[in-house]
Amino acid sequence: MTASMPGLPSSKMLKSYRIWDSYFTPAFSHPGQDGSILLFREIERSLPAIQCGQFEKLCYFPHIGLGTTTDPDFEQMVKSRPQTIRTPLERWPDLLIGMVQLNANDVAASLDALDRWIQNGPMKGVYFPGGGPAALTCNHPNFDPLVERIQQLGGVIMQHTWFKTGGKKSSGESTPSELAELAARHPEQPFVAAHAGGEWEQGIRAVRDLPNVFVETSGFDAKAGFIEMAVRELGAKRIIFGSHLPSRSLGTELGKIIGANISDDDRRLILGANFRRLLPVE
Amino acid sequence: MRFPSSTPADEMLSRRETLKLALAAPAVSALVSESPMATDSESASFRIIDTNISLFQWPFQRLPLDTIPELVRRLRSLGVTQAWAGSFEGLLHRDTTAVNNRLAEACIDCSDLIPIGSINPMLPGWQEDLERCLQHHQMPGVRLHPNYHGYVLTDNPFIELLKRCSDSGCFVQIAVSMEDNRTQSTLVQAADVDLSPLGDVLSHMPAVRVQLLNCRLRPAQLGPVRHLSNVTLDTARVDGTDAIPQLVKAVGQERVLFGSHSPFLIPEAAMIRVHESQQLDTASLSAIYRDNALQFAAGESIS
Numbered sequence: 001m002t003a004s005m006p007g008l009p010s011s012k013m014l015k016s017y018r019i020w021d022s023y024f025t026p027a028f029s030h031p032g033q034d035g036s037i038l039l040f041r042e043i044e045r046s047l048p049a050i051q052c053g054q055f056e057k058l059c060y061f062p063h064i065g066l067g068t069t070t071d072p073d074f075e076q077m078v079k080s081r082p083q084t085i086r087t088p089l090e091r092w093p094d095l096l097i098g099m100v101q102l103n104a105n106d107v108a109a110s111l112d113a114l115d116r117w118i119q120n121g122p123m124k125g126v127y128f129p130g131g132g133p134a135a136l137t138c139n140h141p142n143f144d145p146l147v148e149r150i151q152q153l154g155g156v157i158m159q160h161t162w163f164k165t166g167g168k169k170s171s172g173e174s175t176p177s178e179l180a181e182l183a184a185r186h187p188e189q190p191f192v193a194a195h196a197g198g199e200w201e202q203g204i205r206a207v208r209d210l211p212n213v214f215v216e217t218s219g220f221d222a223k224a225g226f227i228e229m230a231v232r233e234l235g236a237k238r239i240i241f242g243s244h245l246p247s248r249s250l251g252t253e254l255g256k257i258i259g260a261n262i263s264d265d266d267r268r269l270i271l272g273a274n275f276r277r278l279l280p281v282e
Numbered sequence: 283m284r285f286p287s288s289t290p291a292d293e294m295l296s297r298r299e300t301l302k303l304a305l306a307a308p309a310v311s312a313l314v315s316e317s318p319m320a321t322d323s324e325s326a327s328f329r330i331i332d333t334n335i336s337l338f339q340w341p342f343q344r345l346p347l348d349t350i351p352e353l354v355r356r357l358r359s360l361g362v363t364q365a366w367a368g369s370f371e372g373l374l375h376r377d378t379t380a381v382n383n384r385l386a387e388a389c390i391d392c393s394d395l396i397p398i399g400s401i402n403p404m405l406p407g408w409q410e411d412l413e414r415c416l417q418h419h420q421m422p423g424v425r426l427h428p429n430y431h432g433y434v435l436t437d438n439p440f441i442e443l444l445k446r447c448s449d450s451g452c453f454v455q456i457a458v459s460m461e462d463n464r465t466q467s468t469l470v471q472a473a474d475v476d477l478s479p480l481g482d483v484l485s486h487m488p489a490v491r492v493q494l495l496n497c498r499l500r501p502a503q504l505g506p507v508r509h510l511s512n513v514t515l516d517t518a519r520v521d522g523t524d525a526i527p528q529l530v531k532a533v534g535q536e537r538v539l540f541g542s543h544s545p546f547l548i549p550e551a552a553m554i555r556v557h558e559s560q561q562l563d564t565a566s567l568s569a570i571y572r573d574n575a576l577q578f579a580a581g582e583s584i585s
Binding site: 004005006007008045046048049051052053162164165166198199201220221222223224225228245246247248249250251252254255256258259260261 | 327328330343344345346347360361461462463464465466467468471519521522523524525544545546547548549550551552553554555556557558559560561571
């Protein structure tokens with residue numbers, strides 16, 4: 001069905017891009033009371049689009065009991081039964097990659113989680129949220145020991161970032177400028193600015209001079225000109241595709257890359273090669 | 283879709299003749315008479331009517347497709363055979379007569395662009411603008427921007443405008459938003475249009491045809507219009523992997539019209555979004571991509 005559908009390249013072309021999605025958000029704020037029921041449902045809801053886009057892999061961000069949800073019962077359950085965290089990776093071993101959600105307000109527990117989930121596997125990096133109980137502005141000193149340990153382990157850091165008209169909607173949100181401050185303190189560690197700051201005309205400028213900061217492409221409307229500006233100012237090697245499925249759509253997120261006036265070589269970098277280079281999966 | 287630089291004179295004549303013949307039913311025949319040209323995309327399997335594009339320049343940024351030849355070329359390559367074109371100038375310019383003249387002139391040179399004039403009912407003499415759009419330019423509908431023009435849907439000028447459109451048989455496009463309010467200029471912030479009064483307003487005008495542009499699939503926007511059978515919606519900002527099937531379920535397939543909000547948004551995004559969930563069959567996809575627009579433009583009842 002997808003080979004000749006409006007707006008979409010052929011399946012053969014899509015496969016050739018080897019798409020790795022760095023920002024897959026099924027049941028993003030809560031996976032369900034048993035740790036997986038909502039998560040599984042949302043992954044299954046996304047599968048038609050995943051198939052349509054010929055994605056190879058998708059990276060999601062599991063809650064691991066560090067107080068990243070507002071549900072104390074869930075937090076307690078997942079601490080007592082950490083094996084539930086692995087169930088999506090066991091069900092879709094060839095499709096999913098995990099990066100754990102950390103809580104920079106709780107440095108000790110987050111350091112412990114890094115050893116448990118990255119050093120010992122199977123997770124490949126971390127996610128710092130922009131909202132909820134675990135959000136903390138990322139230029140805070142609490143981040144420094146965490147970044148140092150993540151760097152030792154070779155993990156990737158995905159930091160939620162937005163520049164919102166009218167200012168932050170919660171005190172723990174981070175802007176690309178604040179991520180740039182953190183990245184300048186840790187020049188050897190790669191950081192990914194999720195959503196390129198949302199208002200990307202400012203977001204791209206804010207991280208432009210930090211070669212260890214990449215921008216992720218999802219989470220806002222498919223406004224034209226984004227990828228062209230990012231390639232011009234950062235180079236295609238610093239742009240990483242994300243889908244934000246299923247709350248956003250394949251159309252919105254893949255359309256940004258497919259519809260951009262860039263070379264096909266740059267498209268391949270953005271859609272998968274850059275993320276593969278960051279993650280030691282293969 | 284034809285390019286301005288290569289539009290054959292006979293095709294332009296054909297359009298003018300069509301318009302002359304359309305006096306009894308203003309401009310509807312221009313809408314239902316799509317270009318006979320095939321699209322230049324070998325893979326395009328649908329003929330698409332895009333009900334939501336804009337010409338000229340977005341006030342706050344140059345966009346990659348903000349010249350008419352480039353926009354037309356891209357839309358054509360994607361299977362678009364007709365596009366209903368408003369004007370970005372209609373957002374902030376106060377000389378709306380000149381805005382609509384430029385729009386109409388641009389569309390004469392490209393017969394598959396259907397001009398949709400901008401009306402600001404807060405301006406003195408807006409009635410003359412409407413008259414010129416309908417009678418002089420033979421436009422089939424008009425586009426409103428309440429949040430950029432400073433009125434709400436209970437204001438009398440808006441209600442009078444709807445009545446006039448209803449009486450004249452033209453349709454009304456209301457742009458609920460143009461841009462995510464999180465990314466707007468700090469100096470020109472426009473909250474999404476409050477649709478909650480629309481049901482009461484339209485209850486007195488059952489014949490008026492309204493299309494909402496750039497709605498989100500959110501209760502605050504969908505709730506007030508869910509049961510208004512003379513209101514259609516476009517797909518441009520309906521986001522989420524299965525959001526279009528959800529919209530179809532909520533309001534009925536007949537009320538969902540394809541719109542891309544190009545060139546502000548990338549046209550491929552809206553196109554993929556319609557089919558990506560694989561929940562809609564070919565007949566439903568054809569209805570959304572094209573047939574519903576023709577039905578809406580022709581003023582056929584939606585039931």
